[in-house]
Amino acid sequence: EDTLYRTSGFLQGALRGGWLESVEGVIKMPDISPRVFSIYQYWADTDRLDTTLEAPTPNTLDAEFTLLVYCYIFGERILDSWFKDTVIDALL
Template sequence: MGQPAAKKQKLDFSNSFTVHVGTERKQYMLHTSFATKTSGFFRIAANGRWKESKDNKLTLPDVRPSTFEVYLEWLYTDKIVLLETETGRNPDGTPKLRKGADTAYPQLLRLYCLAQYLLDLTFQNTVIDHLIKSVLHFKVHPGVSDVKTIWPLVPDNSPIK
């Protein structure tokens, strides 16, 4: 006889908080149970000791909304969906979209920085897995400009350095 199925934890959608992201302070509603599942930062914020946590409002001014949206998609679906980059317009007016190494690496490296900031080791490892898959797929490594972008954003003891 096989093992009994693992009990799936019931999802809790009853508590949420607001996160203002970027310099434009784009607003996102986030379920506390999802946010605290893997993020140490959100766990600390949710414990009520910060002034912001008492108001159920957090601010991440140094994070791009597009980066945070990829994180949220992963948080709720367990999938990293990278954004395509608009590179102009087609004759019919629709956007020309590009997805390749030159757009994937900057996004993945920003996601890695966000994962470190949010103390989310699970997401950090997922991003590293995607970086490795991207190197194998595109057959090109992140460039010097990619490294220069994230170098000042990660701590000296960061594994990515």
């Protein structure tokens, strides 16, 4: 759990503050795909980004680019500049 909010201002506030999320230990984000969250969790644990698609298709590059864009949006939402910087590096 500590690694998840190591660099995220939003997660630090939500899980350590006086919010309902800190009491329940759950943050609900139904609009965030489990894949994007698992990429973030892996990055938080390892400092590496893993956007490898499980079933590559002819459009793999487009799909990976799109996934990285969603990761960046998630990083913006949870106020994690380090994660966003990592995603930008991967996009370049």
